[in-house]
Amino acid sequence: MKLDIRxxxxxxxxxxxxxxxxxxVGTGEVHAIMGPNGSGKSTLAHILAGRxxxxxxxxxxxxxxxxxxxxxxxxxxxxxxxxxxxYPIEIPGVNNSYFLKAALNAKRKYLQQPExxxxxxxxxxxxxxxxxxMDQSFLNRGVNEGFSGGExxxxxxxxxxxxxxxxxxxxxxxxxxxxxxxxxxxEGVNRLRSDDRAFLLITHYQRLLDYIQxxxxxxxxxxxxxxxxxRELALDLEAQGYDWVTTGT
Amino acid sequence: xxxxxxxxxxDAMLYRQASEAxxxxxxxxxWLAPLRKHALERxxxxxxxxxxxxxxxxxxxxxxxxxxxxxxxxxxxxxxxAARRVAKSELNRLLLPGLTDITLVxxxxxxxxxLSSSPPPGSGMRIRTxxxxxxxxREPLLETLGALAGIEGCQVTAFSTAFLTxxxxxxVEADAHVPAPVYAVFLSRTADISTHPRILMNLxxxxxxxxxxxxxxxxxxxxxxxxxxxxxxxxxxxxxxLQQEHHSxxxxxxxxxxxxxxxxxxxxxxxxxxxxxxxxxxxxxxxxHAKARLHGLFLADASSxxxxxxxxxxxxxxxxxxxxxxxxxADHGRGxxxxxxxxxxxxxxxxxxxxNANLLLSPGAEIDTKPExxxxxxxxxxxxxxxxxxxDTNALFYLRTRGIPEQxxxxxxxxxFGGEIVSRIPVPHLYRPVSDILAARxxxxxxxxxxxx
Numbered sequence: 168m169k170l171d172i173r174x175x176x177x178x179x180x181x182x183x184x185x186x187x188x189x190x191x192v193g194t195g196e197v198h199a200i201m202g203p204n205g206s207g208k209s210t211l212a213h214i215l216a217g218r219x220x221x222x223x224x225x226x227x228x229x230x231x232x233x234x235x236x237x238x239x240x241x242x243x244x245x246x247x248x249x250x251x252x253x254y255p256i257e258i259p260g261v262n263n264s265y266f267l268k269a270a271l272n273a274k275r276k277y278l279q280q281p282e283x284x285x286x287x288x289x290x291x292x293x294x295x296x297x298x299x300x301m302d303q304s305f306l307n308r309g310v311n312e313g314f315s316g317g318e319x320x321x322x323x324x325x326x327x328x329x330x331x332x333x334x335x336x337x338x339x340x341x342x343x344x345x346x347x348x349x350x351x352x353x354e355g356v357n358r359l360r361s362d363d364r365a366f367l368l369i370t371h372y373q374r375l376l377d378y379i380q381x382x383x384x385x386x387x388x389x390x391x392x393x394x395x396x397x398r399e400l401a402l403d404l405e406a407q408g409y410d411w412v413t414t415g416t
Numbered sequence: 417x418x419x420x421x422x423x424x425x426x427d428a429m430l431y432r433q434a435s436e437a438x439x440x441x442x443x444x445x446x447w448l449a450p451l452r453k454h455a456l457e458r459x460x461x462x463x464x465x466x467x468x469x470x471x472x473x474x475x476x477x478x479x480x481x482x483x484x485x486x487x488x489x490x491x492x493x494x495x496x497x498a499a500r501r502v503a504k505s506e507l508n509r510l511l512l513p514g515l516t517d518i519t520l521v522x523x524x525x526x527x528x529x530x531l532s533s534s535p536p537p538g539s540g541m542r543i544r545t546x547x548x549x550x551x552x553x554r555e556p557l558l559e560t561l562g563a564l565a566g567i568e569g570c571q572v573t574a575f576s577t578a579f580l581t582x583x584x585x586x587x588v589e590a591d592a593h594v595p596a597p598v599y600a601v602f603l604s605r606t607a608d609i610s611t612h613p614r615i616l617m618n619l620x621x622x623x624x625x626x627x628x629x630x631x632x633x634x635x636x637x638x639x640x641x642x643x644x645x646x647x648x649x650x651x652x653x654x655x656x657x658l659q660q661e662h663h664s665x666x667x668x669x670x671x672x673x674x675x676x677x678x679x680x681x682x683x684x685x686x687x688x689x690x691x692x693x694x695x696x697x698x699x700x701x702x703x704x705h706a707k708a709r710l711h712g713l714f715l716a717d718a719s720s721x722x723x724x725x726x727x728x729x730x731x732x733x734x735x736x737x738x739x740x741x742x743x744x745x746a747d748h749g750r751g752x753x754x755x756x757x758x759x760x761x762x763x764x765x766x767x768x769x770x771x772n773a774n775l776l777l778s779p780g781a782e783i784d785t786k787p788e789x790x791x792x793x794x795x796x797x798x799x800x801x802x803x804x805x806x807x808d809t810n811a812l813f814y815l816r817t818r819g820i821p822e823q824x825x826x827x828x829x830x831x832x833f834g835g836e837i838v839s840r841i842p843v844p845h846l847y848r849p850v851s852d853i854l855a856a857r858x859x860x861x862x863x864x865x866x867x868x869x
Contacts (some may be wrong), residue, residue, distance in 0.1 A: 216817045244819035256814040260832025270818035309832070326818065
């Protein structure tokens with residue numbers, strides 16, 4: 168797995184949000200992207216997942232050597248990209264487990280693998296739901312329908328654990344979580360860490376990084392990465408605030 | 417004369433000939449002739465409604481009226497044709513599964529006893545056809561038929577009655593609870609005919625029963641049906657109507673249901689077919705504590721037109737109504753929803769809720785929705801609302817990021833929108849088969865390319 172973002176410029180409605188962002192993510196790595204509100208963190212997440220409404224004015228994003236920006240959102244999913252939403256969408260009436268089975272089978276079809284059989288699938292989701300401390304009844308409810316904020320985030324990690332992406336982009340997965348939910352979510356992520364999978368953790372607070380130890384920490388400010396370091400950078404940010412890195416750049 | 421020209425005037429000659437032919441062709445229901453003649457006179461006097469009538473503002477019957485004469489002529493000329501001899505295996509493919517206990521099948525407007533099965537004696541339910549009722553029942557029936565529907569008020573009711581040849585009379589005894597649904601099938605297999613399905617149902621005090629109406633045609637035709645149901649004190653009615661007419665067919669239907677003290681009903685309407693359909697659902701909450709729960713889903717695609725008019729009259733105190741209709745409109749389809757709730761002066765402590773939500777799938781799709789509340793009592797709780805929207809792009813994006821292709825993601829969202837109504841069908845084992853019918857139908861509706869201008 169290799170993600171290569173070079174000098175990316177992105178505008179929304181004529182306003183430039185990303186202003187020359189460059190980032191390389193290699194397999195097995197966990198990167199944290201931190202930054203103040205409005206720095207372009209969520210835009211980066213959406214651009215990687217293929218949301219429409221963004222205009223890439225220059226720069227490139229390649230994923231395993233392919234032009235990611237030309238791929239449809241579902242093709243990106245098949246290629247192993249997963250976006251954990253900051254605000255997971257409620258889709259009333261679309262059954263959680265039915266939806267997840269369709270998602271898994273779409274990917275398997277793309278990989279020319281046979282569809283997963285119903286019993287195997289049920290076993291898989293039950294096991295993953297248990298690990299995420301989710302009640303079985305979640306599986307038969309509408310996607311995120313009537314879920315609390317914490318339940319929605321847990322559902323995101325649960326979906327990730329079933330779909331087993333090679334690059335997981337988690338957009339503010341820690342926001343709005345109490346400490347127990349945060350731990351469960353972090354454990355879910357840590358369980359999936361492996362040599363053939365990479366993570367991009369987008370977060371405002373370093374709190375999440377107490378539970379998920381990143382290999383790299385990047386500070387995003389005003390549409391650019393202004394500083395890169397190890398885990399200690401996050402601690403410095405926590406202690407000194409963003410002004411410390413954003414001023415004077 | 418000039419009025420006749422611009423109102424829905426019809427070919428009076430063809431109509432009269434068709435009417436006279438009925439007397440000869442259906443001797444078993446010749447006793448209905450006075451009712452038919454009266455209805456035809458009413459129709460001749462008023463003509464069909466036009467878009468100048470407030471109730472028909474969005475639904476133009478011109479094409480229906482234009483072709484009706486020819487359809488009537490053909491249906492009265494048709495002999496007991498081979499078309500009517502349906503093999504059981506063919507029928508089984510067309511029917512809903514698991515409803516074999518009490519099945520009443522009409523093919524091309526004619527009752528098919530060999531394809532039907534009646535409730536067993538001792539079940540508390542009795543079903544006859546108008547052609548087979550006892551002689552002494554005829555006179556009272558001439559009074560009852562149309563008493564709820566009211567020939568005087570509605571020209572389409574008059575039309576249906578003018579060509580009435582057979583129908584079902586269903587009686588449920590007091591305290592009888594009939595668990596098996598009555599499955600009434602109105603199948604048209606011959607092209608260009610006009611059928612006039614009719615059901616008269618009576619639920620005596622403290623009884624319960626379930627009625628399923630299934631209207632299906634394999635070719636263009638006209639179906640104009642009337643159902644009248646009386647629920648006595650504490651009676652419970654479950655009702656499901658599935659309209660699956662041919663995509664070039666016309667369907668004009670109405671149901672008229674009255675509920676006495678503490679009687680209750682649940683109804684689900686599903687409109688999936690026809691080029692032009694109009695369904696009028698009229699509920700009268702006549703008794704204290706009577707309650708009605710109505711759900712409907714209608715689909716218009718291609719250039720079809722589907723119109724649902726509902727009217728709930730709260731006539732007595734402590735009555736409740738809850739109504740949810742949903743519309744899915746694709747291509748150049750057009751939907752019409754009018755939901756009227758009238759809370760009469762006596763109906764204090766009424767509780768009424770009405771919502772209509774619509775999903776437009778293409779730029780050419782159109783919906784006219786109008787919930788109406790008329791309140792003449794002062795101590796009531798009423799709410800109404802309607803929404804029109806397109807598929808939530810956030811939901812689509814979410815599903816796509818999980819690997820579900822766009823087209824399939826759309827289907828998920830549309831199916832979920834309709835599924836909410838299907839889940840209300842009062843016969844649980846029908847969820848699955850009806851969901852499948854709906855899914856196939858919605859997939860078809862959403863698969864056509866958008867309009868090119």
